[in-house]
Amino acid sequence: MLWIRFENRGREMDNEWKPKSLPFLGELHMIGLKVHKSEAEAVRRKLLSMRALSRRFKSLRVGDYVVFPLEREVKGLGEIIHASFQERKRTPPEIEGKFDIIGDIALISRAENEQEIAKELMKRKNIRVVAIRAGHREGEFRKMKIRLLAGENRLETIHRENKCVFKVNIGECFFDPRLSYERREVAKEVKENERVLDMFAGVGPFSIVIGKLSSPREIISVEKNQVAFSYLKHNIKLNKLDEKITPILGDSRDVVPVLPGKFHRIIMNLPERSKEFLPIAEEKLADGGVIYLYSIGESPEDVLNDIHMRVLGVRRVKSYSPKRYIFRVKLTR
Ligand SMILES: C[S@@+](CC[C@H](N)C(=O)[O-])C[C@H]1O[C@@H](n2cnc3c(N)ncnc32)[C@H](O)[C@@H]1O
Structure with a gap:
């Protein structure tokens, strides 16, 4: 039995003790940052960027609050408390950061000892x-x-993320679990x-997360890869978004110019070539509308170099x- 103690610094006896059944790995009583769950993801990212989050220990979830284990005290992000944190099961250093998890598939990058890593995973x-x-x-089709x-x-x-479910064949279609935060931020x-237009929809992650987390009138999702398109249609059904999302099989170059009406948000996630399609997208942008263009470069200046629209x-x-x-x-x- 592990006991978690919530303790307001400097205030005696204002403590909250909660029992939790957890397998014992090792725990440490240390300082933590208590935040409401609605802010937890943003705060986690902030702590990571400040190198203040202790990755060795698991964060705690108590009611509507999350408590992050801290390497050092931070100011202005939430309440500093003392709590017992449980040590994480450690990923062997040789595979740390070298794999993605998509559904129940672990996808590793390069490795000399691939068989050992596979056995471990x-x-x-x-x-x-x-x-x-x-x-x-x-x-x-950006296949790998x-x-x-x-x-x-x-x-x-x-694969599950952002309260959505995606069926995907990772050998036949593009899918990147590391864009989960990005999708949520755009959806917000x-x-x-x-009206939303997803010009390079793939198996539908941007369209579907937007459909689930926000309330657009409609989403048009265009995809050229026949296999990805089949998964897109399937995923729309799986997430019960048939009424919201219209999938279209085809090349955005041909499809987008003939779509009726204008769009308030246009998603362009084809980083290698998205700029080629920018004039087509601009034509379809409603007044005050926003294009989310994904593009590759060494720096923001490099990416903005040949863009003539207003940058937000x-x-x-x-x-x-x-x-x-x-x-x-x-x-x-
Ligand atoms: C980088 S992937 C992004 C997919 C999806 N938006 C995501 O985030 O997972 C780009 C997608 O655009 C599709 N694609 C490439 N050229 C296209 C075109 N001219 N028209 C429509 N789709 C295209 C590819 O097949 C691929 O699924």
């Missing part, structure tokens, strides 16, 4: 397949060669009754290659 309850990237994403290493013989899985900006903001989303990043650029007229 297969010990996890949530992993049924271990696979390795066998090349870069290629072609207009993937080689199975261990577990079941399949690359199809069910979509206002009630807006730039965010570095993730790294792409050693010196280059994917940026999200918000544009308006």
